[in-house]
Amino acid sequence: MPVNVGIKVEEQFESADQQRETAKLGMWAFLATELLLFSGLFLTALVTRVLHPDSVTAAALHLKFWIGATNTAILICSSLTMSVAIELSRMGRQRWMVRFMVLTAMIGIIFMMLKGYEYLEDYREHVMPFLPNYRYELAGDPASRLFIDLYFITTGLHALHLTVGICLMLVMAALASREGFLENHFNRIEIVGLYWHFIDLIWMIVFPTLYLLNR
Amino acid sequence: MSPELKERLRTPILTFLALQALLGTNVLLGIFFLGNRIWIVEVFIAAAMVAIVILFAMEALKDPPLTRLFAAIGFCWVAILFALTMVDYATR
Numbered sequence A: 001m002p003v004n005v006g007i008k009v010e011e012q013f014e015s016a017d018q019q020r021e022t023a024k025l026g027m028w029a030f031l032a033t034e035l036l037l038f039s040g041l042f043l044t045a046l047v048t049r050v051l052h053p054d055s056v057t058a059a060a061l062h063l064k065f066w067i068g069a070t071n072t073a074i075l076i077c078s079s080l081t082m083s084v085a086i087e088l089s090r091m092g093r094q095r096w097m098v099r100f101m102v103l104t105a106m107i108g109i110i111f112m113m114l115k116g117y118e119y120l121e122d123y124r125e126h127v128m129p130f131l132p133n134y135r136y137e138l139a140g141d142p143a144s145r146l147f148i149d150l151y152f153i154t155t156g157l158h159a160l161h162l163t164v165g166i167c168l169m170l171v172m173a174a175l176a177s178r179e180g181f182l183e184n185h186f187n188r189i190e191i192v193g194l195y196w197h198f199i200d201l202i203w204m205i206v207f208p209t210l211y212l213l214n215r
Numbered sequence B: 001m002s003p004e005l006k007e008r009l010r011t012p013i014l015t016f017l018a019l020q021a022l023l024g025t026n027v028l029l030g031i032f033f034l035g036n037r038i039w040i041v042e043v044f045i046a047a048a049m050v051a052i053v054i055l056f057a058m059e060a061l062k063d064p065p066l067t068r069l070f071a072a073i074g075f076c077w078v079a080i081l082f083a084l085t086m087v088d089y090a091t092r
Helices: A016-051 A053-060 A065-091 A094-124 A142-176 A181-185 A187-212 B003-031 B038-057 B065-090
Strands: none
Touching: A016 A053, A016 A142, A016 A187, A016 B065, A053 A142, A065 A094, A065 A187, A065 B003, A065 B038, A094 A142, A094 A181, A094 A187, A142 A181, A142 A187, A187 B003, A187 B038, B003 B038
């Protein structure tokens, strides 16, 4: 049964539209800083590639290309379920919206499980140069360590962001399931959606930067 | 499914299909070695995926001009970061 949707206007705003646009603007400003954070890592990957092309290619061939590609497809699926949740929130379909938010978080957890499996395979194949007293497969090529270390830093930072996104999604789903949420705060689903789409977007850059271009 | 919901889900579903198709193309390009310059196509496809997410999934197209400006400025800073750094490395 659809409910009415709206925004409870806080005293500092003139209208619900102004409050909604301000919230979006604030989230975009935050996402711009996040973009710059990740861009430093992408730039480092490019510089490493320019300086040590052979070492980077040798290291990149040890990455699990198919897991990276599958994870990209998984995140695109989560983007769809998030968009569906946003549309359902606008229509006041509270119950189905919450279901799609939980589904989005579940898809995020599948991504994390695959990522964990990938790290485990990296460990088994001795592609963790930062571990003390543990043989490194490409020990004869010191420059390859730069790329492998960068791979773990970048994917680890992304995983941290996704973990925050999953927690945020589950907390918001719990809040959004309460009576009266959509009547007063329907735009909060859009804001969480922006963050979620941004995490997907970052992975869409991580995948070609680390897995694809260096093959 | 109500006609309104069908109409609302059109853009998300088309966005999803476009992103999966572009990913599939990039994966195929990654599997089959098609020359030294193929990375240009791969970068172009990745950029197209990013643009689709921003414009349609994140709905920047529907946002007011100020919000769009904020979104664009983020990428302008990234462009400056890359341009200045790579000019240094490319001219050494």
